[in-house]
Amino acid sequence: MHAxxxxxxxxxxxxxxxxxxxxxxYRLMSMRALALKKDAAFVAYISWPHAIRSLIHWVxxxxxxxxxxxxxxxxxxxxxxxxxxxxxxxLMGHIVLFDTFHGWSWPALPDGVADTLSIVxxxxxxxFLWRRLSVPEVRFVTRSHDWLVLALVGATFLTGVxxxxxxGDNLFMTTLHVLCGEAMLVAIxxxxxxxxLFGFFSRGYIASEFGSVRFAKDx
Amino acid sequence: MKRLPFTRLLLPAxxxxxxxxxGAFAQQDMTHVPTEAFKKLTRxxxxxxxxxxxxxxxLAECTxxxxxxxxxxxxxxxxxxGIPCSDCHAVAAKPGKTSLERAxxxxxxxxxxxxxxGPVTCGDCHKPAAK
Numbered sequence: 001m002h003a004x005x006x007x008x009x010x011x012x013x014x015x016x017x018x019x020x021x022x023x024x025x026y027r028l029m030s031m032r033a034l035a036l037k038k039d040a041a042f043v044a045y046i047s048w049p050h051a052i053r054s055l056i057h058w059v060x061x062x063x064x065x066x067x068x069x070x071x072x073x074x075x076x077x078x079x080x081x082x083x084x085x086x087x088x089x090x091l092m093g094h095i096v097l098f099d100t101f102h103g104w105s106w107p108a109l110p111d112g113v114a115d116t117l118s119i120v121x122x123x124x125x126x127x128f129l130w131r132r133l134s135v136p137e138v139r140f141v142t143r144s145h146d147w148l149v150l151a152l153v154g155a156t157f158l159t160g161v162x163x164x165x166x167x168g169d170n171l172f173m174t175t176l177h178v179l180c181g182e183a184m185l186v187a188i189x190x191x192x193x194x195x196x197l198f199g200f201f202s203r204g205y206i207a208s209e210f211g212s213v214r215f216a217k218d219x
Numbered sequence: 220m221k222r223l224p225f226t227r228l229l230l231p232a233x234x235x236x237x238x239x240x241x242g243a244f245a246q247q248d249m250t251h252v253p254t255e256a257f258k259k260l261t262r263x264x265x266x267x268x269x270x271x272x273x274x275x276x277x278l279a280e281c282t283x284x285x286x287x288x289x290x291x292x293x294x295x296x297x298x299x300x301g302i303p304c305s306d307c308h309a310v311a312a313k314p315g316k317t318s319l320e321r322a323x324x325x326x327x328x329x330x331x332x333x334x335x336x337g338p339v340t341c342g343d344c345h346k347p348a349a350k
Contacts, residue, residue, distance in 0.1 A: 002335050092261060093341050100324040103317075111261055163342060170342035 001171050008178040009097060016182035023189030024197050031198065042209070050211030051204030057219035058203055064219035073131075080124035083117040084153070088181070090114070093164070111164075118161050125154035145192045152187055156180040246270055252323055256305035262345035265327065276337070284326060291315060 057063040067074040092108040099105040132142045159177035187193050210218035251264040287297025305319050312318035331337035338344050
């Protein structure tokens with residue numbers, strides 16, 4: 001287990017970051033090439049003002065009609081995504097690893113705050129799981145990739161919370177947490193987690209069509 | 220000879236003071252990594268029983284941990300046992316210097332990773348005090 005932990009925080013961490021960054025660049029470039037090849041006429045009509053105006057509405061809670069239709073989903077979605085980014089980037093345990101091995105350091109969230117926000121992510125995952133199982137229209141569009149990414153995110157945050165509270169063998173739980181996190185990073189370019197890369201472009205694309213062609217709002 | 224009573228009182232007083240002081244710094248009493256230099260602790264102090272650890276790890280050389288510094292680099296040849304780590308490793312270190320927190324983490328976790336023995340995760344060192 002000691003050797004596995006060593007591998008997980010060392011070579012595997014570099015591998016995960018490399019696959020995530022290079023894979024993301026590759027996916028973005030190949031998607032751009034595909035769009036130019038199949039839909040060049042439309043790409044020419046992409047409008048930044050319409051895209052940005054639409055994005056501002058969609059990144060504001062209840063700023064779009066779609067967000068107002070399902071208030072519960074909206075609140076959980078926003079909380080989930082904010083915590084999903086803020087906690088890993090500003091968690092003391094993560095910063096300490098970068099500081100110890102490379103001397104890179106930046107301000108951290110207080111442990112108690114990070115703990116609460118991590119539990120919010122775990123609860124949000126449980127809510128999404130319940131939705132995928134019980135809401136017919138959501139169940140209908142659920143594919144195996146959706147279960148995979150939900151499991152990856154849920155497992156990463158759950159093992160993180162358990163390791164922080166020193167529940168279970170700490171070396172085992174921490175190693176599992178690191179491996180899950182790395183699997184999640186690797187999965188971003190190649191699974192439905194790629195909405196992190198493409199979501200803004202999809203929205204910009206739709207907003208351009210609505211704004212320049214249909215003269216309508218898309219929010 | 221009027222000053223004699225003073226001397227007679229002063230000497231035992233000094234002796235007592237020295238004994239208590241040396242007792243306070245005795246390594247066999249150490250249960251945790253010293254944290255006095257930190258203004259505020261974010262985690263429980265890392266468990267570290269100096270003598271038990273060294274016996275278990277087979278450490279005879281003080282310089283394995285109590286190293287010196289030469290040209291901004293770790294100098295394992297100079298023995299700094301008895302000097303608090305925080306005397307050189309400031310809590311808020313200047314660029315190019317190793318902060319106290321980083322020094323502790325590198326010292327413990329670094330050695331445990333190379334030796335493939337000893338705790339390496341946050342929770343295995345930073346444990347709440349046993350009740």
